[in-house]
Amino acid sequence: MDTGDTAWILTSAALVLFMTPGLALFYGGMVRSKNVLAMLMKNYVAIGVVTITWVTVGFSLAFSGDVGGVIGDLNLWGLRDIGLENTLFEHTVPDSAFAMFQFMFAIITPALIAGAVAERIKFSAWAIFIAVWSILVYAPLAHWVWGGGFIGADLQAIDFAGGLVVHINAGIAALALVIALGPRIGFRREVIRPHSLPLTVLGAGMLWFGWFGFNAGSALGASGAAANAFLTTQIAAAVAATCWVIAEAVTHGKPTTLGFASGAVAGLVAITPASGFVGPLSAVVIGAAAGFLCFWALRLKFRFNFDDSLDVVAVHLVGGIIGAVLLGLFAEERIGGVNGLFFGAPEQLLRQIASVVITMVFSFVVSYVIALILKATIGLRVSEQEERSGLDLSLHEEQGWVLAD
């Protein structure tokens, strides 16, 4: 074990935990004030629920052993035998530090989905959805890509910090839920505006900060690889944010604050799978692609009448695909041990595309089935009256803002 590596992984795990409050604010500022707490709650509860599902069996299914390339075993249920040493995993950090770092990823991934179902999903349905989803969708995917399963081991697709496992996965699951739920009352007819962009912008700042733990922590040590991931993360986020506001200025005449924040997140998403495999100038290209293409993807929801309320699909699915695919072009062996098309290895591009398709199909189908079962049993949506009154009062008997007292 190495104290420097351990210090960095503990720090990174804390940073990734901090992303969930950041995401909560990012989303919470974008809904109407009558729904702000319900939005925050849908993010925070992921910390509670997923910690519990992952302590019990999730972590074990993802990272303990391997059954036929598709799933782990249950030897580590209840985190039995996770200890102060690094005897189970081959890393230079204590096993419990490695487990903790992985936990944080399992937590934020379902939280990402919350933006798509804002302002109308029941709290009970949501809590059950993420509990089940973290075991049936997230754990297998984490196993396939990082836990010794077939995507990583056989297909040899690469994913440094979660383009497949986190962003494409959450983005396509968001689409499944949006389809199952239907649009909010007033979608495309009423003015539905963010109630507090200062909170959203703060949330974006917290996400950016935490993302250094997400990406550079994925090197699992305080190494040159971590530093490179840190650098490419910063570059892609900054370039994407800038490109997004340029696209806005050209299209609408004005750059917006929400646009800058959104572009930054799009860039962070896109660089996630690539951050440990590409260099600074490739990060510029990936960031630019994310900024322009995710901005362009925003309009799709109106065309298809999908009320993806806070644009989880446009940002996380589209951004994740951009990163996972461009990685097949820009990966460089001297950085992360793997070459992409531009460095002489066209097969890596194909592997990346195949892994994207597999992730999308698997996650969409299982997510949609879980949603339909919930819809048929306890129901997914609040009543029209509850939706009008706002979810804060109707689900939680609370008010977000009481400034007159």
Added chain:
Amino acid sequence: MDTGDTAWILTSAALVLFMTPGLALFYGGMVRSKNVLAMLMKNYVAIGVVTITWVTVGFSLAFSGDVGGVIGDLNLWGLRDIGLENTLFEHTVPDSAFAMFQFMFAIITPALIAGAVAERIKFSAWAIFIAVWSILVYAPLAHWVWGGGFIGADLQAIDFAGGLVVHINAGIAALALVIALGPRIGFRREVIRPHSLPLTVLGAGMLWFGWFGFNAGSALGASGAAANAFLTTQIAAAVAATCWVIAEAVTHGKPTTLGFASGAVAGLVAITPASGFVGPLSAVVIGAAAGFLCFWALRLKFRFNFDDSLDVVAVHLVGGIIGAVLLGLFAEERIGGVNGLFFGAPEQLLRQIASVVITMVFSFVVSYVIALILKATIGLRVSEQEERSGLDLSLHEEQGWVLAD
């Protein structure tokens, strides 16, 4: 000295400092809008005042030498001789890093009390109270438990990161102040609602994040012990938050956002003394106990007509006792070097109980005496007119929110 350990302690000290702003928001969101700045100020000023009292003599009294098991000496007044090396303390980090880490604990402890006296205490009385308290109450207790004093050295009670020194201590002092101050105008008659739960929820997120420094930093190195403390902290907080909202749903019919945030803090409090001594499954039990019992303890203040405005007693005193006592059951030698009742050492439970009682009696008595002296001299409370207008205007000539300009 070890650079990895030093990196982790510096990071942890920064994280613990960040908890005070987090706490300020957590509390600030819960008061009425006319008192938000006064609440923030009561937390922030602890950073100012306690840094000064601790630079002068506080740190030295707690950690330099030992006089009869009850107090340190004054050899390190003004932090003389605290240097770049680790010559004074036996840790693998520079003495100034160790001192800084301890400072941050001394700062946040009195800040915790602020929630109990919200919306009515004078600023001057508060500033003087915490200055005196940090020297007369906190410094001795820190010495007794961690600085070579009788609780740690003779009684052999254990407290990994401050169940006794921080939470029970602050919780019982809060009770003393509540009794000395009396309830707010309108307590139990008027509607007194939180003015901004989004700030409270953000504050809870910042606390959760910072608490990894608090607990895992208390290992004083980037070790397996730190990783274990990190893991148990996360588990207890998540379980407690979940149990609290379950208790709410059963009792009131609805889970609340404030409940989730409160439960998380209760879990973090309870695991604090235990985090380095117990394993993941014990953390589940401690978290569940904290979630249910602290929720239950909320109602006591109404029964006794104690206006513990933001429930410092129910969360910190009750949560701290839960952790300090359960630790006597669940401690395992293979984790932190000490066994509890369930692992064959019943005497440890008695030590824990004794240490809790000593802490409560000492802190209550001295805190109450300081409060009474202040009450008799400069007065503790603002006037009725000032309380009605709100403390922001009457104490600070400022307004928290001016959204119409």
Added chain:
Amino acid sequence: MDTGDTAWILTSAALVLFMTPGLALFYGGMVRSKNVLAMLMKNYVAIGVVTITWVTVGFSLAFSGDVGGVIGDLNLWGLRDIGLENTLFEHTVPDSAFAMFQFMFAIITPALIAGAVAERIKFSAWAIFIAVWSILVYAPLAHWVWGGGFIGADLQAIDFAGGLVVHINAGIAALALVIALGPRIGFRREVIRPHSLPLTVLGAGMLWFGWFGFNAGSALGASGAAANAFLTTQIAAAVAATCWVIAEAVTHGKPTTLGFASGAVAGLVAITPASGFVGPLSAVVIGAAAGFLCFWALRLKFRFNFDDSLDVVAVHLVGGIIGAVLLGLFAEERIGGVNGLFFGAPEQLLRQIASVVITMVFSFVVSYVIALILKATIGLRVSEQEERSGLDLSLHEEQGWVLAD
């Protein structure tokens, strides 16, 4: 390379990045609600724009080679050859970690200026200003002081973490822009109040937290020097905040929350250049000087009718000068390798004063010229009508707060 040092530098770089959102909130809370997003945006866009200018040539000009003591070369344009090893720079961390840490300083420095030009500057003018300024002003100064240029190498003035390069530089550039822009409509006649001090206070907390990365990270390793810088930073900030509110209580009768936050920032600014060179008691003196003098400096803007809207000059220029000069008195060889006047080296004081004067003259002149060129071409200010409506709507077509929906 050392993993502990790398862990600390990566952490520090993340902390410094986090300061920009912190600064955005600190400033954003102080403007009127109609301008909050425009203020946040002016800070955030610095992350986008400066990352791009620094990837292209800025970093190279500052830190690659040296041409006559005045500027670096272009060998590292596009961060070519910045890699996973530490082959280019002599530090114990990967070159890309060092580069990243320097990037974060280059980002926050122009962001500091934004407070001076609040509520009236055009977004386009601002974005271009900081792009140009980061190359023509910041990069040369960083080279002179830290990159092998004449201030560090020949004059032998010292600046641990950016008193000259960051604070004096930003503060005097703010003055130049204020003069070029003119005052806001209603300056000194209308009531222009902060719209959300809770956000400002939160921002101050984030700054304080991040500043540990800024100052202690500047040791470029997890060393005793880092721990000392951490300790002096905490002390100076706490003392300055306390002194500022004492000054307020004496002058106006009431201490204010904004005063505490402002004093803390003033203390953090002042200790920045000194943090690695002085001990704890010197930090007390530097903090006290910053608290009192920066408070006193606030009134100057009214005397000269300079609408330095959020007091960048009083806090950053005055605070920076205090630190850079007092460092010439209090530096101790046993701490940072250099003695000041009080430790027998009067020449160091002269070097410090000379470096302050050079920085002020250079930055003022170039900043003012850039501002005048922009004024003559695309214009610096929004129209009167746009200023009245608020910059959020007129520049960004967004609203910060919509609490009624």
Added chain:
Amino acid sequence: MKLIVAYINPFKLDEIRDALKETGVTGLSAGNVQGFGRQAGHTETYRGAEYEVDFVPKVRIEVLVDDTLAPNVISTIEQTARTGSIGDGKIAVLPVEDVIRIRTGERGRDAL
């Protein structure tokens, strides 16, 4: 001239404004109020303390109109604001002695 004051459900505001525009109304002013009436309020719960909040958020609109237009305005508001549930609100008609347009100083009917 009349001042028509109506207390309505907030989500009806845009619709009413559009309907009024078609009747020839050239302006109106709207503000937030807390309404108390037959419509039940709601419960709020904070850390186990339950509060009954009797007030319901409503929007109060004011329309200055010429006498001849008044009946039309009233019936337009009535029809557009009606959902049929308790809490749809009230309309009150107040007499107005004079109206002045600040920009021009016009008075009476011309000021509208």
Added chain:
Amino acid sequence: MKLIVAYINPFKLDEIRDALKETGVTGLSAGNVQGFGRQAGHTETYRGAEYEVDFVPKVRIEVLVDDTLAPNVISTIEQTARTGSIGDGKIAVLPVEDVIRIRTGERGRDAL
């Protein structure tokens, strides 16, 4: 019918609502206003700049009542809102020509 408008101290609102309920009033609407009058404002200080803020936060309530109930409503508000200190506020009585309940279309007295 009358419209009773009262400017009161915010902390009196709940008490007044309860007192009015007992007099037989079935509804009211309340909004926030900034009041200016004999009552002194306050000083605010931001980084050394002192501002005199003359406005005091008040609540404005409106009660539509039948003529016969009006005197009772006025005296109830008067008694409940009174603390005896400057700033207790005013009550104004305005004539109302008609009232309509949106839900049912009832008019006049029945609409209340």
Added chain:
Amino acid sequence: MKLIVAYINPFKLDEIRDALKETGVTGLSAGNVQGFGRQAGHTETYRGAEYEVDFVPKVRIEVLVDDTLAPNVISTIEQTARTGSIGDGKIAVLPVEDVIRIRTGERGRDAL
């Protein structure tokens, strides 16, 4: 007695209060409203979705005055609030039957 209601631009409020003070007015109440009229609203854009917001923030002031003071109050508001651009707002004059000062129970003119 009259109730003078004026819808004005928010940034004119302080000036109007000061001007009214000089005419002998002893009090007024002001609240925020969303105004709709000839003045154009604005566009807001959030992630590519453009919304036309027709309402413009205005301040609504109310002044209870004695009949004799009314013309003076109206002309003072008119002159002070005027900028000459669309959106300067309106003034309406409503009859008032009685005014009561809560603190003392004074009625009519004395209550002002």
